[in-house]
Amino acid sequence: MTQPALQMSDVRKVYSMADNEVVALDHATLTVGADEIIALVGPSGSGKTTLCSIAGGILSATEGSIAVGGEEITDYGDKELTTFRQNKVGFVFQSVNLVPFLNARENLLVVDELGRREGKPARDRADRLLDELGLADRAKNLPSQLSGGQKQRVAIGRALMNEPELVLFDEPTSALDTELGQQVMELIRSEMKSRGTAAIVVTHDERITSYCDRTVHITDGVLNAD
């Protein structure tokens, strides 16, 4: 039986601020299937990014358990989480997504450099990804020489370089116009589905949800499935 890409059970994240405690995620339970694309929708400050960060091993939960692709990461320390992020998840962030002094191809290859160091297979995979993303002729361009949509496509390629179990997209279309945003979402869906890779797309734009298999709402740290 295929393992779920993500299994979060009763996860809480509490921030201590002076004498107060802020609950960013309140007993969240979420399962994402192996090739499922989930839209995580909620207003600003609702806990979307916190949930994604915990799922991606950037942040540790205060309570609960998290497993990604069957790997239990709940009790991982910083070092183990770093290795986990290298190998098991892909990220597309809202703001900074590319290393400015690396060209498009190198922005993909850096994932291999930091992790497995496969060499030629990684270079072939990077070329294949750039080709699929329509960026073969832009492989040697620096981020400053790419348009917003092209940068986002390179970021998607980078997120797929380590053949992850789960890709986390944090507002992937927020910096793009409507048409470009739709193109990027179509691309995300086709890339995820063709690989059988699961994804969580964080958004506050309900239009994005049509590209996902399921929508999960979050308000004040509490998840509500549609």
Place this chain on the structure above:
Amino acid sequence: MFLAFREMSRAKVRFGLLTVALGMLVFLILFQTSLQNGLLTSFVGAIRNQTAPVLVYSVDGQRVIQGSIITPDLEQLVEEADGVGEVGRIGQGTFSATNADGELTDVTVLGYEVQDLGAPAELVEGRYPESAGEAIGSSNDADAGFGLGETIVVQPGGYEITIVGLADDVQLNAGATLFVTYGDYVDAVKSVNPDAGDPLPNVLGVAPADGVGPEEVVTSVNGQSTDLDALTRSDAADETPGVAQVRQSFQVIFLLYGLVIPCVTGLFFLIITFQKSGALTLLRAIGAPAKRLVSSLLLQAVIIVAAGYAIGLALYTPLSQRRLGGIQLRFETTAVVVWAVLLLVLGIGSSLISARRVLKIDPIEATTGGANR
């Protein structure tokens, strides 16, 4: 390595300018080291590179050979001091003389009574004087009319001295210097001033008795009279008036360089660490271990310092073989090695401030945009 080299290759001008700036600083450090050593050698090389292990001055002379006068009483006290083996007179005079090119110039003449107590320790050419009117010159002055086989005429008496041997680094007071036998020195003085009578020796060269060290002789001689000032050879050179001041001045300059270089390197890496904090946060978020990013930073620091050093060394090497006025410069191998190690340590040390900042990066900032703030 991947990140370090890619970043440097994409920012050639930025890294290149720092490298050249470091290269210029390294050149200045090495050149000034040669200048300092050349200057000091031209001042006191004749003292440092002569044969007497101990030199005895009169206190009134304030450690200047020509200002010191050893009276017969003092000479006897030195001869009677415990641990003293052999004693030889040394006299110094500064004369006007016509060199081989016919030019009138100043020349310092040092007369030694015993070859092992005041003559140059080693010759690079020719031989030691064997008869009257012969001298050893400094190889540094050979091109200035004081070469081997050339004759110098002391004025106004017309006393002739022929150079029969050359030694390296035996100048005194940065001028042309000749070593003659004590008898020749006396004759030279008398030729200039026939009514002066025999001059008293200026200092005494002392060899310790068997089994006695120079330091013991110094203590013993100084215990004989408060008018005596005995010094070992190296102390006599180092404590000649002006030497400590010259050395101190250069040390202040070197200290400033030692502060400027880590400041320049440290600030450079701190600025670029701030500038690329977004990229570093992203890399941490996608699984780059902090140590890997720090290694990349330190590798860049090592490359920059090493390349800067190579540039500085390339500029310094040809200049270090030259003569600057009366000062002979030399390639200072020890200084080159010591400064290389020191600058590498300072360069890496200064970039540790940036490394500390890299270690503090929290990957969560990639999700909040905090890295861009």
